[in-house]
Amino acid sequence: MKLVPNEKLDIEEVLSGLAEYRPRRRGWTWRQPIENQQIGAFLYRDSSKGLERSVPLPTAHSFDDIDPQCDFVITTEIASGRFEDDLRRMRMAAWHGADHIMVIRTTGQSHIDGLIEGTPEGVGGVPITRKQLRASRKALDAIEDEVGRPINFHSYVSGLAGPDIAVLFVEEGVNGAHQDPQYNTLYRGINMHRSFVDAAEAKRIMADAGILQLDGAHNANATAKQAWKVTPELMVQHAINTAYSRAASMPDELIALSTVPPTAPPAPKLRLDLPYALALRDLFQGCRFRAQQNTRYIEADTREATVTHVLDTIVSRLTSAHIQSTITPDEGRNIPWHYNNIAGVNATRQTLMGVDGLADVVALRRDAPALAGMSREIKERAVLFLEEIVENGGYYQAVADGQFVDSGYYPERKGDGIVRDPAGGDAAGTVVPREPGYGAPVCSHFGTNIYDSGKGKACGTYGGCTLCDPSKIQYIDEVDDDNVDQRLKGPLAERAAGLLRPEVEKHGDGIVCVTLFVPAEPLLAEAAALEMARRMGLEAPEVISRRVMHPAEGSVFEIKGRLDVALKVDELHPSTSKELLPEAEIEDWCRGRDVHVVAATVGEDEHSVGLHEILDIKHGGIEKYGFHCHALGTSVDLDKLLDEAAAVGAHAVLISTMVTHGGVHERNMRALHDLAVQRGIRNRLILAAGGTMVTDALARACGLDAGFGRGTTGHDVASFLVRRLRALEDGSLG
Amino acid sequence: MSLSERPDEFESRRQHLRALSDEELHAHFWSLVEQVVDPLIDEARSYTSSSIERSVLLRMGLSSIEAKGLVDSMSQRGLLGHGAGRLVLELSKAKGVTVREAAEALLAGQHWEDLAP
Numbered sequence: 001m002k003l004v005p006n007e008k009l010d011i012e013e014v015l016s017g018l019a020e021y022r023p024r025r026r027g028w029t030w031r032q033p034i035e036n037q038q039i040g041a042f043l044y045r046d047s048s049k050g051l052e053r054s055v056p057l058p059t060a061h062s063f064d065d066i067d068p069q070c071d072f073v074i075t076t077e078i079a080s081g082r083f084e085d086d087l088r089r090m091r092m093a094a095w096h097g098a099d100h101i102m103v104i105r106t107t108g109q110s111h112i113d114g115l116i117e118g119t120p121e122g123v124g125g126v127p128i129t130r131k132q133l134r135a136s137r138k139a140l141d142a143i144e145d146e147v148g149r150p151i152n153f154h155s156y157v158s159g160l161a162g163p164d165i166a167v168l169f170v171e172e173g174v175n176g177a178h179q180d181p182q183y184n185t186l187y188r189g190i191n192m193h194r195s196f197v198d199a200a201e202a203k204r205i206m207a208d209a210g211i212l213q214l215d216g217a218h219n220a221n222a223t224a225k226q227a228w229k230v231t232p233e234l235m236v237q238h239a240i241n242t243a244y245s246r247a248a249s250m251p252d253e254l255i256a257l258s259t260v261p262p263t264a265p266p267a268p269k270l271r272l273d274l275p276y277a278l279a280l281r282d283l284f285q286g287c288r289f290r291a292q293q294n295t296r297y298i299e300a301d302t303r304e305a306t307v308t309h310v311l312d313t314i315v316s317r318l319t320s321a322h323i324q325s326t327i328t329p330d331e332g333r334n335i336p337w338h339y340n341n342i343a344g345v346n347a348t349r350q351t352l353m354g355v356d357g358l359a360d361v362v363a364l365r366r367d368a369p370a371l372a373g374m375s376r377e378i379k380e381r382a383v384l385f386l387e388e389i390v391e392n393g394g395y396y397q398a399v400a401d402g403q404f405v406d407s408g409y410y411p412e413r414k415g416d417g418i419v420r421d422p423a424g425g426d427a428a429g430t431v432v433p434r435e436p437g438y439g440a441p442v443c444s445h446f447g448t449n450i451y452d453s454g455k456g457k458a459c460g461t462y463g464g465c466t467l468c469d470p471s472k473i474q475y476i477d478e479v480d481d482d483n484v485d486q487r488l489k490g491p492l493a494e495r496a497a498g499l500l501r502p503e504v505e506k507h508g509d510g511i512v513c514v515t516l517f518v519p520a521e522p523l524l525a526e527a528a529a530l531e532m533a534r535r536m537g538l539e540a541p542e543v544i545s546r547r548v549m550h551p552a553e554g555s556v557f558e559i560k561g562r563l564d565v566a567l568k569v570d571e572l573h574p575s576t577s578k579e580l581l582p583e584a585e586i587e588d589w590c591r592g593r594d595v596h597v598v599a600a601t602v603g604e605d606e607h608s609v610g611l612h613e614i615l616d617i618k619h620g621g622i623e624k625y626g627f628h629c630h631a632l633g634t635s636v637d638l639d640k641l642l643d644e645a646a647a648v649g650a651h652a653v654l655i656s657t658m659v660t661h662g663g664v665h666e667r668n669m670r671a672l673h674d675l676a677v678q679r680g681i682r683n684r685l686i687l688a689a690g691g692t693m694v695t696d697a698l699a700r701a702c703g704l705d706a707g708f709g710r711g712t713t714g715h716d717v718a719s720f721l722v723r724r725l726r727a728l729e730d731g732s733l734g
Numbered sequence: 735m736s737l738s739e740r741p742d743e744f745e746s747r748r749q750h751l752r753a754l755s756d757e758e759l760h761a762h763f764w765s766l767v768e769q770v771v772d773p774l775i776d777e778a779r780s781y782t783s784s785s786i787e788r789s790v791l792l793r794m795g796l797s798s799i800e801a802k803g804l805v806d807s808m809s810q811r812g813l814l815g816h817g818a819g820r821l822v823l824e825l826s827k828a829k830g831v832t833v834r835e836a837a838e839a840l841l842a843g844q845h846w847e848d849l850a851p
Contacts, residue, residue, distance in 0.1 A: 114788065115798035130798075163789035164798065193777065194785075200778035201786045239763070243771040248778075283760055379759055380751045381744060386766035395770050402738055412742035431781040432814045438782070439820030442793035447779035450820070462823060462833045465793040474797035 001138060003146040005053060009091055011084050011488065014139050019475045023137050023173020027210025028254070029150040030322070031099065033071040040066035045357035046317075047071060052148030055095050057350055064584065069097060070352035072316070073152065075290075075325035076341045079104035079125040080505045083132045084484050087139040089338040094147045096342050097349045100176065100323060101140065102154040103128070110159030110188045111426055115168060117476040119484040124335060128155050128165065131477060133172040135484075152176050157206065158183055158216075160190060160427050162198040166205035170444075171466055171473050176212040178258070179203055180241045183216030186404055186418050187223070191425035192396055196244070203248035204446040209467070213250060215241040218258040218292050220405050225416075227262035227296045229409040231276045232381035234259070235283060237404075239386075240395065242287060248446055256288035256323065261315045264297035264308045270315065274364065275374030277319040283379065291321040293344075295331060300545040300558075302329035302340070306347045313351040317358050324348055333544045334560075337504035337511075385410050396422040443467045499566040510562040512538065519554040522546070529557040539564055580719040583625070589722050590626035597627050597721070598645045599654040600636035602668050607658040608634050610690060614654070614714050621714035622721070638668070638675050645685060652686035652721055660693045666702055669694075673703030686724050688717070784809055787818035794819055794833055803841055813849060821849050 001013055031048035039047065040063055048071045056067035076098040078086045083103070090101050106122030116129045126132060137153055144151040154176035157166045162179070169177055179202055184195035206213055217237040224230040238257045245255050259280055261273035281289065293309040306329045316324055326344035328336035365371055388411075389398040398404065399420045406417035423429075439450040441458050442465040451458035459465035466472045478485070491507040501508035516532055518525035526543060533541035538561025545558040599615055601607055615631055617623040630648055632641060645653050655672060657665040669689050676682040689699045690708040699707025706720050751759060784805045791801035804822070808814050813821060825845055826836035839845050 113784065114802045117798060161785050161788075163783075163785045164792060164801075167789045167792045193781075194783055196774045197778045197781045197783050198785050200775060201789065205789070235763075236767075239767040240771060243764075243767045244775060247771060247775040282756070283763060376756070376759075377744075379756075379763065380748050383751060383759065383763050383766065384744070384747050386763065386770065390766060390769050394773055408740070409742060411740065411744055411747050413738060413740040415738035417738075431777075431783050432809075434780050434782050434817070435815040437816060437820070439817045439823075440786075440790045441819050441823045442790050444793075445790065447782075449817075459793070462794070462826070466795055467793060472795035474795065474800070476797055476799065 001142040003091075003142045005146065009088055009139065009142075011087070012492070014084075014087065014135050015484065018131060018134050018138065019477070021134055021138050022470055024141055025150075026170060026173060026175075028152055028175045028212035031069065031071055031073055031149070037068075039068045040064045042066075042068075044068050044353075045360060046352070047356065049149070051097070053095065053146055054097065057346065057353070064582070067097075068353055068356070069149075070324075070349060070356070072291075072321055072324040072352060073100045074098050074345055074348055075100035075102055075154075075323055076345050077102040077104055077325070077327075077336070078341060079122070079335070080338075081106070081122040081124070081126065081335075082484075082487060082506055083119065083126045083136055084488060085506045086126065087136065089341055090136075090140060090151075091143050091146075092338065093341050093345055094143045094149075094151055096345045098151075098326075098341075098345045099149055100152045100154060100325075102176075102325075103136065105156050110184070110190065113160040113427065115161060115164050118478040118480060118482075120480070120482040121487065128168075130168060130172060130475060133168065133174060134475075137173045152212070154178075154214075157202045159188065160194070160198075162195075162202040163205065166202040166211075167466070169211060170205060170209040171470065174211065176214065176256075177206060178214045178216060179206060179245075180214075180216035180237075181244070182237055182241060182404075183219060185399060185420055185425075187216075187219055189420065189425050191428040191430065192399060192420060192422055193431045194425075194427045197431045199244065200248045200446045203245050203250050205444040207245075207248065207250035207254055208444040210254065212254050212256055212288070213245060214256045214258045214290050216258065217241070218260045221260045221262050221294070222296050223405055223418075224296075225407040227260075227294075228267070228272050228276075229407060229412075230405065231262060231279075231378050232385050232410045233404060233406075234276075235280065235379065235382035236385045236389075238280070238284060239382075242284065252286040253288060256290040257284055258290045258292055260292040260294055260296075261312045262294070262296070264294050265311070269308070269311050271370060273312075273315050274318065275371050276378055277315055278364070278366070278371060279375040279378045279382075281319055282375070283382075288322040289316075289320060290323040290325060291316040292325040293327040293348075295327055298327070298332035300333040301547060302343070302545070305329040305332060306343070309344065309347055310351045313348050314355060317352065317355045318362075318364060324352065330544075335505065339504065381410050441465075494566065498569040500569055500572075501566050502563055504560075508566070510539075510564055511560055512563045513544070513558055513560045514538070515556065515558050517549070517554055517556045521552055522548055522555050525555045526557060529555075529559060533559040533561050536561075537565075538562065578719075578723075580715055581722055583715060586715075586718045586722050587625045589726065590718075593626075595627050595652075595721075595725065596630065596648045596650040597622065597652045597654060598630045598632065598641060598648065598650040599656070600632035600641050601634040601656040601658065602636055602638060602641065602672070603657060603659060603664055604635055605657065605659045606634045607656065610658065610692075611654070611656040614656075614690060614708075614712065614717050619714070622718045624714070625718050627718065627721070638672055641672075642675060642679060642681070646679075646681070650685065651725060652688065654717070655687075655689045657689055657691045657694065660691075665689075665691055665693055666698065669699055669702035669704050669707075686721065686728075688720070690717075782814060782817065784814065787814055790817065790819035791822065791837070794822065794837075796834075796837055800837060800841060804837060807840070807846075811846070811849075825849060 104125035106125040106127045152175040157177040157179040181195035181199035184190040185192040221227045293312040328340040328344045330340040402417035402419040408414040441451045504511040516529045541561035613619045615621040615629045687704045688706040694707040696707045788801040
């Protein structure tokens with residue numbers, strides 16, 4: 001399957017031939033760091049191999065459109081409930097620099113004792129099945145070819161079917177997974193014996209396939225009342241999962257600690273978060289660090305969330321990280337919208353490029369009490385935590401005693417920890433002692449096993465297990481009517497009919513978001529904002545963010561609603577925008593050629609702002625490329641304009657015509673053309689017009705060479721002028 | 735203050751740690767972690783579960799539906815401790831059939847009397 005950049009992902013092609021599709025590799029892939037890399041005008045210290053296709057940061061326009069890529073893998077978490085819609089989100093994220101795509105599981109999958117098959121719809125996530133994984137991996141294989149960088153696919157090896165899912169992940173080319181039996185125990189209420197027994201098998205399977213493991217400690221941050229007080233326990237949780245993984249033969253380079261800077265402003269974030277980050281990196285040298293961004297204190301304000309996430313990312317660069325995970329800035333108010341995945345990825349890559357080479361100019365004061373002292377204190381508190389576990393009879397008893405996720409700063413305890421009964425929970429009593437002759441004739445098995453003789457493979461006697469011979473994998477397509485083919489009927493029919501709807505999550509969901517400032521006290525303003533949204537035609541409007549600007553002067557609201565509008569694409573007339581010439585090329589051509597441009601607002605028209613934006617260097621106008629601009633002002637007579645053009649030897653005349661009543665803007669354009677013809681100078685002079693109601697088609701219909709409407713910049717006009725002048729110069733244009 | 739509440743006794747409790755160098759503290763940390771993890775991993779080595787046994791049958795080329803069916807039946811008969819994969823493999827050897835054929839026969843209700851290890 002091959003993607004074409006200007007064509008949409010063909011979901012029907014993704015879904016065809018899945019029974020035969022095989023992933024191209026197993027295991028995790030890191031970026032390829034390049035220590036000193038010249039990209040455009042800059043030498044980068046912390047960058048990696050670039051992308052073949054991408055959407056650069058907006059400001060890259062001022063830097064020759066470079067798109068440097070940092071050395072951290074960048075994660076985005078995706079889950080709309082429908083994997084077929086998520087594939088498009090993955091493609092967009094990859095174009096913006098994400099190379100770790102984490103698929104959140106549907107609510108309740110943890111409690112299903114076995115694998116799910118087919119493609120049912122999920123809630124708050126996607127049901128992870130063989131078909132869903134295979135289709136997603138197939139699409140990601142095509143997407144990674146399109147952008148030119150491997151993409152790591154990730155989900156969860158937890159719940160009651162951990163070992164089953166681990167095998168499934170190896171078979172289907174999943175590259176990373178969360179695996180931490182403490183997560184099952186503390187947050188899912190699954191029996192702890194079952195969780196730990198299953199975990200060893202799952203970890204062994206993952207380790208042999210090179211799947212990167214993330215632990216679950218970050219959940220304690222998200223759960224604790226005061227997240228910075230749970231830091232000693234976080235050390236303990238990381239350590240238990242790390243030691244358990246090592247015992248299941250997982251190498252340190254596959255053990256990634258999932259760590260979150262625990263606080264957010266207005267707390268003094270960096271001063272609290274850095275000692276913890278350093279203590280962790282001291283104690284777990286050799287492991288990998290998956291730095292997550294903070295969700296504990298996220299509110300509905302996406303700008304505020306972004307600032308916290310930027311600070312989290314700076315903590316990563318100041319200490320160390322291998323993966324920088326991103327949180328969508330809207331996670332505090334809804335299941336993430338697709339363009340907010342992109343916003344999160346962009347905030348992170350923008351930050352990481354901005355702090356490239358930070359270590360060359362800034363160093364942490366590692367010996368200062370605020371760092372060394374605090375860091376040591378957190379470690380000692382963690383040691384005391386472990387001592388109490390051992391004294392009281394081990395891990396299971398400690399959980400039974402509520403020692404974990406207590407909101408006290410250990411050894412302080414508030415008595416509000418999570419309490420679980422070692423003999424209780426989901427699937428209690430389901431671990432079975434292995435009999436003396438126990439055997440499992442397969443690879444990647446953990447524990448006693450009569451087939452594990454150390455000589456040859458355990459699966460040798462019957463021709464090999466699926467890990468050695470993938471042709472033995474049994475593919476099940478669908479098992480009931482809740483499946484992707486049913487869900488796609490509507491969207492595919494609308495697409496075939498050429499219909500377009502807005503969306504934020506699922507195909508054509510119609511959801512839009514409007515921002516409204518209302519100058520009144522908060523409650524009145526909110527009522528007004530909702531009514532205004534209704535009058536805009538939005539169905540079921542709902543305030544998703546409210547910020548008081550002043551208790552009496554007004555509040556600003558973001559309101560989401562459904563816009564039930566389907567447009568027919570063949571009734572739309574998109575402008576045929578030409579690709580602009582690079583700014584450097586425009587300037588090179590202009591400098592030294594002495595190009596003069598005469599410009600004015602014509603007719604009875606006193607508007608001057610638009611023209612200044614096109615001409616003046618301080619507004620990014622065409623002066624900056626070396627055009628000599630002669631601006632004659634407003635309400636200028638056309639005769640006077642052409643006199644001036646003759647006097648200075650102008651190459652082009654630009655008119656601004658904003659007033660439109662009675663079609664006066666069209667009359668002005670025709671008159672300019674006619675006058676130039678009468679004077680016999682039309683062939684030597686480029687004539688163009690601009691204004692809010694001017695279009696290129698209209699201007700050319702009036703005899704001019706070009707028209708520029710709303711949103712035009714100096715770059716647009718300069719690009720046109722240089723193209724036209726160059727053509728005149730080399731004779732390719734009359 | 736309830737029984738499970740406790741003030742921050744860090745200063746009094748840490749006295750035995752004060753003199754340790756950072757390296758000694760790290761070593762102490764990891765030795766404690768091992769003491770916590772050792773009994774857990776010993777249990778994992780010597781116990782199994784329906785999920786582990788399903789994952790073995792998956793690796794032997796059964797579908798998830800087949801693996802679940804077989805493991806549930808073996809569990810009901812108290813056979814899981816022998817290993818689902820071992821029971822299927824040894825049956826296939828005894829009958830001179832493939833692993834898949836042995837599994838399909840069991841799923842069809844045949845040969846269960848021959849499974850007694």
